[in-house]
Amino acid sequence: MALIEELVDTLxxxxxxxxxxxxxxxxxxxxxxxxxxxxxxxxxxxxxxxRLRLAELRGRQFFMAELARLNAPQTNG
Incomplete structure (x- = not known):
């Protein structure tokens, strides 16, 4: 039912x-x-x-943290 999807997406x-x-x-x-x-x-x-919106947020936060980690300068202990 398209009406429900439209209403709940907006809300x-x-x-x-x-x-x-x-x-x-x-x-x-x-x-x-x-x-x-x-x-x-x-x-x-x-x-x-x-749940979809919150999962996307969590995935985006994880991705950004991983990207920052991968782009961080490597230090030799």
Missing amino acids: SADVYAAMQETGDDRLHERVAKAIGALSPTMEEAFLTSM
Whole structure:
């Protein structure tokens, strides 16, 4: 259903941005609970979208750290 995907993608992007801005790393859980009271289907779609965004962030952070490590000057002990 394209409508659910469109709605949760927009909402998850907004929630993700708010989490970055405020440092509240559990905001998405509270939003999901509010959604789930009316639509368990939308709640699951929202959580999936959030997990994808958070996994991408973790992967990007790992990649940047590895890239910095690989580009760091090597020292001979």
